[in-house]
Amino acid sequence: MLLLGPLLVRDYGMGWDERADRMVGYMSLRYVAQVLAPQVLAAGHFTNIHELATHGDADHGPVFQMLLAVLEIAFFRHDPRGAGWMRHLLTFGVFVAGAWAVYRLGRARFTSWRWGLVGAGLLVLSPRIFAEAFYNYKDIVFMSLFALAVLTLGRLLHRPTARGALGHALVCALATDVRTMGILLPGLTVAFGGLEMWARPARRAALTRALGWYLGALAPLVVLFWPFLWEAPVARFWECFGSFRRYRQTMNVFYLGELTSCQRLPWHYLPVWLLVTTPVTHTALALSGAWAVLRGLLARPTAWLRHTTNRQDLLFGAWLLGPLVVIVAIKSVVYDGWRHVYFIYPAFVLLAVRGLRAGVQAWQAAPAASGGRRLGWLAGGLLVLGGVHTLVRQVHDHPYQYGYFSFLPGSVAQRLFERDYWGVSGRDGLAWVLAHDPGATVAVSDTLSQQIALRNNSLLLPAAQRARLRFVPHAQARYFLGIYRWHPGPYEPPFGTPVHDIRVNGMTILTIFQRAAN
Structure with a gap:
């Protein structure tokens, strides 16, 4: 992956929001300079940069854009082309870190580095996600940081220490300072921390102390990396969260062949977009994994939750479904497909690994000459064909993988969905x-x-x-x-x-x- 990024980075164009996102980073840096080092303004790095407090995009999380702005000032101040490639390459680098987090989560859950690689492979073998990993500074970066935060959460639950709590708080703060939906992370942390206390009473005191460290550090870290919050942290964060719910509420989107206001989109908008732009094999495996988790939970919930691996499965399920429920509940505005919920996709692929592993175990348990074995060979063959087809499409469509639709012919897709x-x-x-x-x-x-x-x-x-x-x-x-x-x-x-x-x-x-x- 690290070798592939530099080879492909020049093949992709620049996204619609890139210059606006760049301005967010520069505005935030200008504000920091005004507060901490006013003499820096005289150097001319922030000429024609808007005032942070009065700009319409000031409520966008700036932490990644600030890093990119610093590097652009240092190395590419008079080279917009080189700066664009640098920004794309670092965005892809964050995606690689997210893929590594998925690998580690899969390795921990399935006690096998091979199954961990399957999870990371499914993430990478997702054409739209792969293409946007070069230029989607918000959704792909947030997805990757969210995966890293779930990884640090898993480690904290396994070994509750002050150091682990502070590390988890840092990653959660960075994710929140990219997208305000990062506030879901403390909810997951507290909920699964409480579940862990119930399942492992002997660790209750250590977990309580660790959660205390986490909650005490989280808010200051969120404010630290988001200069717009410095003057009025609570009021401005609530303003930013409200903006996330209402942003571009007058925009029309093209969905199922009609231009529709993003305020009046039906409940199935996100699930349908997820279905038609995700490889069919991924979806089938994820549904199989989700069914296996749900069946175990409903059969004997108390006994099932006593097992660490089952609680990990439940975490993946909550990660996948919880945000969708929240978005529907708060009536948040969404548009441009399902990119606003890309951060649930690592949970989707981890559940797909769960489904694949369950299928392999069932095949291994079946008698050698049984119908179950033959059915397993057939299913395995179809999965291999599906994976090869996705790989061929991902290579063939390069660098336009963002136009990938899984099972819809192009002529049908262009009549029904945005391109x-x-x-x-x-x-x-x-x-x-x-x-x-x-x-x-x-x-x-x-x-x-x-x-x-x-x-x-x-x-x-x-x-x-x-x-x-x-x-x-x-x-x-x-x-x-x-x-x-x-x-x-x-x-x-x-x-x-x-x-x-x-x-x-x-x-x-x-x-x-x-x-x-x-």
Whole structure:
């Protein structure tokens, strides 16, 4: 994984929110400098940076963006292209840490490094997750930190010490300072700490002390790494959490063939998106694992909960289902597929490992020539075929794996769901235009719905090519790049003649239109 990241990082474009996310990091650093070292402002690093308290995105968790801003100032201040690649590479590095956490959780639960690798492998062999691991600074980073926090929670429950409690509090604080849904972590910690006290009375005193250390350290650490909270921690954190619930509440999303307000999305929006964008083998195994856990819990709940491994399974189940219940209960706004709940996906793959392991054990227990053995061979063959198919798709669709739909043909998917809502295909679209137009300058339409994605992606082009681009009003443009975010249907003739498409498995994610020269 660590070798793969540098090899692939230059293949991906820049996401819709990247420049806005970058500004969050710079605003937070500027505020820190104002408070702690005002002389730093004179160095010119924060010219044209907004005031933190008055900016609309001040409520976004800044901790990862602050790190990226520091590195950009130190090494890439005059190199936006290099800075973009650096940011993508470090984002992928955090994803690798999250995959390592899944491996360690699987290894601890199933007492086998091999099963731990299966869990990490299922996470990596998820096309959309893999692609977004390079440019999704919020959801993938939060997912990875959440997995690391569950890992430190498991270690704390196993060996309750002050050092373990402070380490767990630090990881939980970092996760919360990326996404406010990190507040679920103290809930999981207290709930499963209480369950552990019930199951292991001899460790009750040690667990009580450890939870005390954890709860005492968590809030100060959350505030420490989130400068926006410094002046009024409680009030501002509640403001940020409220913003998370209501953010972009006027946005329309394209779901099941209709443009719908994100405030009126049906309850099945997240489950359906999870189903259609996750490999079928992963889903089948996860359902099997969840059923095995539920069956054991309902059969003899008290005796079942006495076993450490069963409590770990319950933790995975709570991690998977708890956030979905909370989001429905608080009526939180979601959009752009299920990316806001990516952090439940490691639990999904760990339950998939649970299902696979249960199937292997059942196969091993069946008589050699029985129907169960034959059924197991058939199921195993289908799983191998499914895994190979997913791997082939992940390689074939590179670097557009974010357009992956598991079982829907591309022609059907584009009629029912949003496509490139990140806008990252814009980089390759601009590169194609510049490669095929010999003009000294190239006029590209700067329409409101496309301009953020195209201007962001232009920063990843070589400087000489970037200098040829002119973003102009649509009436003056020679080229228009259709990204299909809020325009799910075909573009009308006034946009020009289509000259190039980018497709993923038969689904068009970007079309380049050319108009006659004026």
